Amino acid sequence: MNEPTTTTRLESGRHPVNIGHLVMGLAFASFVAIWALLTAGAIQDESLRWLMPVPWVLAGAIGLAAVALAGRRRTTPEEPHPTPEEYR
Amino acid sequence: MTENQNDPGPQATEDPHPHEGPRVSGAEMRDLTRLRRSSTDKRVAGVAGGLGRHLDIDPVILRVAFVVLTFFGGAGLLLYIAAWLLVPDDSTGRAPLQTDARTRTIALVGVGILAVLVSLGDWGGWIWFPWPLVLVAVIAWLVLSNRNNPPAPPVTPGGPVSDGGGTTAYPSADSGGQPPTHTAVLPPAPPRNPRKRGPILFWFTMALTALALGTLGIVDLAGAPVADSAYPALALGTIAAMLLVGSVYGRAGGLILVGLAALVALVGATAAERWDTADVTERPTVAADVDQEYRNGAGELVLDLTGVRDLEELDGRTLEVDGGLGRVEIIVPGDLDVHVDAEVGGPGSIRLFGDQRDGFNVRDEARADGGPDAPSLQIDAFVGVGEIEVIQR
Numbered sequence: 001m002n003e004p005t006t007t008t009r010l011e012s013g014r015h016p017v018n019i020g021h022l023v024m025g026l027a028f029a030s031f032v033a034i035w036a037l038l039t040a041g042a043i044q045d046e047s048l049r050w051l052m053p054v055p056w057v058l059a060g061a062i063g064l065a066a067v068a069l070a071g072r073r074r075t076t077p078e079e080p081h082p083t084p085e086e087y088r
Numbered sequence: 089m090t091e092n093q094n095d096p097g098p099q100a101t102e103d104p105h106p107h108e109g110p111r112v113s114g115a116e117m118r119d120l121t122r123l124r125r126s127s128t129d130k131r132v133a134g135v136a137g138g139l140g141r142h143l144d145i146d147p148v149i150l151r152v153a154f155v156v157l158t159f160f161g162g163a164g165l166l167l168y169i170a171a172w173l174l175v176p177d178d179s180t181g182r183a184p185l186q187t188d189a190r191t192r193t194i195a196l197v198g199v200g201i202l203a204v205l206v207s208l209g210d211w212g213g214w215i216w217f218p219w220p221l222v223l224v225a226v227i228a229w230l231v232l233s234n235r236n237n238p239p240a241p242p243v244t245p246g247g248p249v250s251d252g253g254g255t256t257a258y259p260s261a262d263s264g265g266q267p268p269t270h271t272a273v274l275p276p277a278p279p280r281n282p283r284k285r286g287p288i289l290f291w292f293t294m295a296l297t298a299l300a301l302g303t304l305g306i307v308d309l310a311g312a313p314v315a316d317s318a319y320p321a322l323a324l325g326t327i328a329a330m331l332l333v334g335s336v337y338g339r340a341g342g343l344i345l346v347g348l349a350a351l352v353a354l355v356g357a358t359a360a361e362r363w364d365t366a367d368v369t370e371r372p373t374v375a376a377d378v379d380q381e382y383r384n385g386a387g388e389l390v391l392d393l394t395g396v397r398d399l400e401e402l403d404g405r406t407l408e409v410d411g412g413l414g415r416v417e418i419i420v421p422g423d424l425d426v427h428v429d430a431e432v433g434g435p436g437s438i439r440l441f442g443d444q445r446d447g448f449n450v451r452d453e454a455r456a457d458g459g460p461d462a463p464s465l466q467i468d469a470f471v472g473v474g475e476i477e478v479i480q481r
Contacts, residue, residue, distance in 0.1 A: 013286020018335045024344045025331030031351055032325040035358060039315060045362060 017070060023063035030055030112144040120196050121189040124178035125171070133172040163203040170199040286338035293330040293343055297323050317357035324350040359386070363412060375401030386413040393465075394421045394481050403463035411471035418467060418478045425464040426456040426480070434473040441480055456480045 034051050037043045043051065116122060126137030129147055136154060140147030157164030174192050176183040187195065300322050308314040327347040334340020363385035371392045372378045382391055389411050396402065399421065409416055420426045430438045430452050437446040440454035456478075458464075469476045 013338045014336060015285045016336075018340070020344070021331045021340045022335035024347060025328050025335060028324050028328035028331065028347045028351065031354065032321050032328060035317065035321045035354060038358065038362075039317070039321075 017066050019063050019067055019070075022066055023059045026059035026062055027055045030058055112142070117143055120193045123171075123175050123196075124181075125175050125183075127177055127179040133168075134177065135168055135171040135175065138175065138178065139171070157203070167199060167203050170196065174199075289330055289334050289338045289340045290342045293327060293340075294346075296330070297326045300326050315361060317354060317361055320350050320353035320357050324354055359413060371395050374398055375405075378402065378405070378407070380406070381408045381410070383410045384412055384414065384416075388415045388417070390417045390419070392419045393424070394419055396421070399424055400463045402465045406466040406468065409467065409469045411469070411474060411476070413473050414471065415475045416469055416471055416477070418469065418476075420456065420465070420467075420478065420480050421458075422480055423458045423462055424456075425458040425462045426467060426478070427453070427464070428455075428467045428469060428478050429453045430469045430476045430478070432471050432474065432476060436471060436474045436476075439475070439477040441478060454478070 034043075034048075034055070038045075038048070123142045124138050125134035126141060126147075127134055129137030129140070131137075131151065136147040136150040139150050143150075154164040154168050157167065173185045174183055174187060174195055183192075301319055304314060304318060304322055324347060327343050327350060331340050331343050331347065334343065366384060366387045367390075368382075368384050368387065369390040369392070370379075370382065373395045375396055375398045378393065378396065382389060389409065391407075391409060393402075402424065409418060418428075428440050430440060430450075432438060432450045435448050436450060437444060438450050438452045439445075440452055441456055443452070443454060445452050467478065469478070
């Protein structure tokens with residue numbers, strides 16, 4: 001049996017986009033960005049009222065776009081799927 | 089379980105109390121994969137009948153519970169619809185939303201937690217977390233994941249799939265690789281979820297977060313200006329980065345929950361930093377000194393109107409009191425007609441003239457009668473998180 005190389009091990013961990021993790025990761029990152037802007041004084045406290053929904057809207061929109069893109073890729077005929085043997 | 093109920097065995101004929109005693113173990117109750125909707129004992133979709141069989145209690149109790157819980161923010165309806173959509177029927181083995189057993193269990197537990205939150209308070213206004221969006225997202229996720237799953241084959245009547253004797257067509261560990269003597273009717277194992285490949289990222293992320301926080305702590309102790317809120321912000325940023333990595337590589341399960349906890353900590357730390365607590369007491373003695381609006385960022389705000397000598401000058405006026413985070417106490421004299429509209433945006437309590445309400449996004453109104461020809465005052469009180477109390481003296 002061949003020893004898996006680092007590249008093949010890294011490749012084996014790649015998978016189709018997990019939308020839930022993508023959306024929540026983006027939302028959390030956006031909240032950190034808002035915190036950084038607030039702490040740096042780039043935005044005022046009053047702006048928080050309308051900035052609070054922005055991370056959810058941004059993450060949701062990108063998540064929906066990712067779903068749509070993944071759906072398009074799935075319906076587009078491309079190279080044949082690997083056989084179960086190839087997965088192993 | 090099912091076999092025992094259908095076939096009590098020879099000893100049952102001698103049992104003087106055939107309908108007493110536990111017939112379902114705790115482990116079986118906790119195993120939600122065994123839950124099936126009843127096709128025989130049903131009023132609407134067989135949810136209560138199936139759940140009653142699963143928990144070994146009278147379905148009538150559960151039907152009443154569903155109806156009662158419906159009046160608590162719709163929790164009963166939410167639970168019933170979720171069970172209807174997710175739990176398979178015992179005759180066909182199919183559910184309107186076909187999911188694998190693990191997904192179904194997670195979804196049912198999630199809906200249960202959501203129902204508890206819903207029944208605790210008015211979910212629509214609970215802080216700024218978009219609960220309705222979460223519900224829609226969960227349903228959409230189930231529908232989308234359902235499209236990728238092949239439909240489950242029908243199950244032979246007589247009980248859940250897992251009751252098939254416990255043996256499978258796969259070689260067991262103690263059989264030395266030899267095939268078993270018989271095969272069960274279990275369907276083949278579903279293909280592995282392609283999104284669950286690669287290393288588990290949870291513990292790596294925990295270690296990375298600990299390392300990052302420790303480094304920030306050293307920088308902080310070295311004298312660099314580090315805000316308290318930088319700690320949860322750094323943790324949240326690390327988790328966010330690993331979630332983004334995990335969306336295409338490895339398995340990031342569990343990180344969302346930790347991220348939500350870090351987000352709550354970040355909001356709390358930032359709020360504590362930016363709004364220093366201040367206790368304010370206002371005791372105006374004439375109506376002209378009573379402001380139209382009182383505001384406090386955080387802390388306690390006490391407004392005592394009992395010292396106002398010319399109460400008639402307050403007639404027809406409206407006071408707005410905003411306490412931010414903390415407590416608002418308003419003391420009104422007994423010879424004043426007072427109408428109070430109070431609201432706590434987040435978790436907290438309202439106590440108006442002795443009548444108390446607690447919960448999330450609490451609203452209440454009350455009126456105090458000051459007697460005939462008494463001047464009338466309107467008070468609109470609000471706090472984000474905390475307590476509002478109005479007392480008449």
